[in-house]
Amino acid sequence: MNDHSEPAWKLFGQFFQAHPWHGIPVGKNAPEIVNAYIEIVPTDTVKYELDKQTGLLKIDRPQKFSSMPPMLYGLIPRTFCGKRIGDFCTEKTGRKNVVGDGDPLDICILTERPISHGNIIVTAVSIGGFRMIDGNEADDKIIAYLKNDPIFSQWKDISDMPEALLERLRHYFLTYKDIPGSVEHNTEITHVYGREEALEIIRLSFEDYNEKFAGLWVR
Numbered sequence: 001m002n003d004h005s006e007p008a009w010k011l012f013g014q015f016f017q018a019h020p021w022h023g024i025p026v027g028k029n030a031p032e033i034v035n036a037y038i039e040i041v042p043t044d045t046v047k048y049e050l051d052k053q054t055g056l057l058k059i060d061r062p063q064k065f066s067s068m069p070p071m072l073y074g075l076i077p078r079t080f081c082g083k084r085i086g087d088f089c090t091e092k093t094g095r096k097n098v099v100g101d102g103d104p105l106d107i108c109i110l111t112e113r114p115i116s117h118g119n120i121i122v123t124a125v126s127i128g129g130f131r132m133i134d135g136n137e138a139d140d141k142i143i144a145y146l147k148n149d150p151i152f153s154q155w156k157d158i159s160d161m162p163e164a165l166l167e168r169l170r171h172y173f174l175t176y177k178d179i180p181g182s183v184e185h186n187t188e189i190t191h192v193y194g195r196e197e198a199l200e201i202i203r204l205s206f207e208d209y210n211e212k213f214a215g216l217w218v219r
Contacts, residue, residue, distance in 0.1 A: 023077075024078075031203055032126065036121070038073070038074040039119075040072070041069070045068070047061050057118065070172055071109060075105065077104070080105075081105055081138060081205060085105075095133070105142060107126075108144065111145065124144035127198070132187055142198050143198070157194045158194050
């Protein structure tokens with residue numbers, strides 16, 4: 001590789017959109033403050049999801065029912081829910097054979113300002129999360145707020161969140177996959193955890209990512 005390789009690589013990057021999962025840095029202040037890729041906003045009546053192969057935002061399905069996300073929803077780049085995430089959930093719940101769901105780590109971001117569309121990058125401050133299990137898969141939801149938000153930036157931990165708002169988020173994740181009238185729930189939330197545990201889960205997802213995609217990037 002010649003002496004001009006680094007400038008050429010930087011120039012090359014100007015011509016192509018970064019892959020939202022692999023090509024966006026998580027941020028120099030992670031895990032406390034992270035970049036997040038937004039897939040869904042509260043006004044969406046269609047469920048959008050990152051196509052992991054192409055890096056494009058795709059329509060997963062129209063929302064069949066009236067449940068709509070009460071916050072920005074997306075993923076933390078360069079994270080992966082693998083063995084470490086599954087083992088951590090097993091340790092905390094006492095369940096057997098829990099595995100990571102094989103996806104990037106999900107993040108829910110609160111903001112006082114309306115944001116009308118996804119496929120954007122925002123900077124978020126983590127304050128806690130939901131330990132969610134879908135089948136036997138750990139499917140954690142990190143709870144955060146938009147950095148410098150004029151209202152939510154006063155919070156230091158999920159314990160600062162009003163109970164009514166916490167219950168709204170919990171209700172969404174417990175019901176968004178359910179068919180109306182069904183007595184069976186596809187998901188469960190075993191714990192609501194605070195900031196320090198959320199930061200540990202983000203760290204573990206970094207480690208799972210670095211193992212899964214070893215050599216792909218230098219963090």
